[in-house]
Amino acid sequence: MSHDTIIPQPGILNITPYVAGKSAAKGGNRVTKLSSNENPLGPSPLAKAAYIEAAGALEVYPSSDHTNLRAAIAEVHGVKAERIICGAGSDEIISFLCNTYAGPGDEVLYSEFGFAMYPISAMTAGATPVKAAETNLHADVDALLAACTERTKLVFLANPNNPTGTMIPEAEVTRLAEGIPAQALLVLDGAYAEFIEGFKGHAALVDARDNVVMTRTFSKIYGLGGARVGWGYGPAHVIDALNRVRGPFNVSAAALAAAEAAVQDTKYTAHCRAENAKWRAWLAEALTAIGLPSSESFTNFIVPHFPSAEAAAEADAYLQTRGLVVRALNGYGMPEYLRITIGDEIACRAVASTLTEFMKGARA
Ligand SMILES: Cc1ncc(COP(=O)(O)O)c(C=O)c1O
Incomplete structure (x- = not known):
C-alpha cells in the first residue's frame, strides 16, 4: 500500500498524538489508577x-x-x-x-x-x-x-x-x-x-x-x-x-x-468536593514532609517536585511496583514532576507510604 496519493491535510502528521494516563502497571500488579484525574468515588x-x-x-x-x-x-x-x-x-x-x-x-x-x-x-x-x-x-x-x-x-x-x-x-x-x-x-x-x-x-x-x-x-x-x-x-x-x-x-x-x-445531585457533588479537599491537603502535607513539595493545587491532583528528572522517573517506576499508576509529565516538559490524582483514603495512604520508602533510598 502506498501513501503517496492518499495524503492527510497539511500539518496532520506533525501532530503528536495525545497520550492517555496509563491504566496498567509493569508486572501486571493490581492497579490503582491515579493517572487521569478520575473521581475515586465514582459518579452519583x-x-x-x-x-x-x-x-x-x-x-x-x-x-x-x-x-x-x-x-x-x-x-x-x-x-x-x-x-x-x-x-x-x-x-x-x-x-x-x-x-x-x-x-x-x-x-x-x-x-x-x-x-x-x-x-x-x-x-x-x-x-x-x-x-x-x-x-x-x-x-x-x-x-x-x-x-x-x-x-x-x-x-x-x-x-x-x-x-x-x-x-x-x-x-x-x-x-x-x-x-x-x-x-x-x-x-x-x-x-x-x-x-x-x-x-x-x-x-x-x-x-x-x-x-x-x-x-x-x-x-x-x-x-x-x-x-x-x-x-x-x-x-x-x-x-x-x-x-x-x-x-x-x-x-x-x-x-x-x-x-x-x-x-x-448537588449533595453528592459536595461530598466529593469535601473528600477531595481533605485528602489533597493530607497528601500534599505528607509529601512535603518527605522532601516532595508541590504548588498549592485547586484540582483533584497534586504535582510533587522531585529532586531531579531521574528521581521522578525512578519514583514513577517504584510506585508501579506497588500497583500505583500516576502520570509522568515528560510530554508536558515537566520531567521533574509527577501528577498524582487524589484517590480515596487507601490510595492516598499507599502513595504516601510508598514515596516515603522511595525517598529513604528504596528503588524499583
Ligand atoms: C484542563 C482540561 N480540559 C479538558 C479536559 C477534557 O476532558 P473531557 O474531554 O473528558 O471533558 C481535561 C481532561 O483531563 C482537562 O484536564
Missing part, C-alpha cells in the same frame, strides 16, 4: 441508575438539542440554558472552537504547561499552536498578552490548570480578556472548577463580555469520564456558530441522562 448513584435505565430505549436517537441537560446545568450552575452547548466531553467543545475559529495562517495561544488537547485541536484545524511562558508553574498574563499577534484567534486558559494544578486570580483573567486583540476569543477551561467551593468557572465574565467562552466537563468531579459529556457556555454569537459545526446526535442518550442526574 442516581447518575448510574439513569444510565442503566437509558439502556431500555437504545433504539431511539438521543435529544439533538440537549434541552433537559442544558436546563439542569443552567439551574444548578446559575447560567443561561440558551447559551450552553453540550459535547462528547469538553474535548469535543475544544475541537468545535478550533474548527470554528482557527484555520491555516491563524494562531492558537495557550500557556506553557497548558492542556495537551489545545495544540492537537489547533493543528487539526490547520492552525499554528503558540505557547506563552509560565512563571513558577502559573499562567502569566503578561506573557500571554505579549504573545498575541494579529493572527491570534483563540487563547486557551485552564483555570485551575492541568497538569500544574495552579490557578490565577479572577482579576488577572479579566485583564487577559480585556487585553487580547479584537479578533481573538478567550476560552476559559473550567474542567476542575467544581473542586473549588463556590467557584463558577468565571461564568460572570462570560456573561459580561462578547469575547469569552467557558468549557466544563462531567469527567472530573461528576465521575463520568467514561460517558463523555462536557459543555460550553458563551455569548450567543459563539454558541450559534459552534452549533453549526456540532453533529446532530453528538452526545448519547445514556450519557445525557447520567449527566442530568449527576448535576442535580
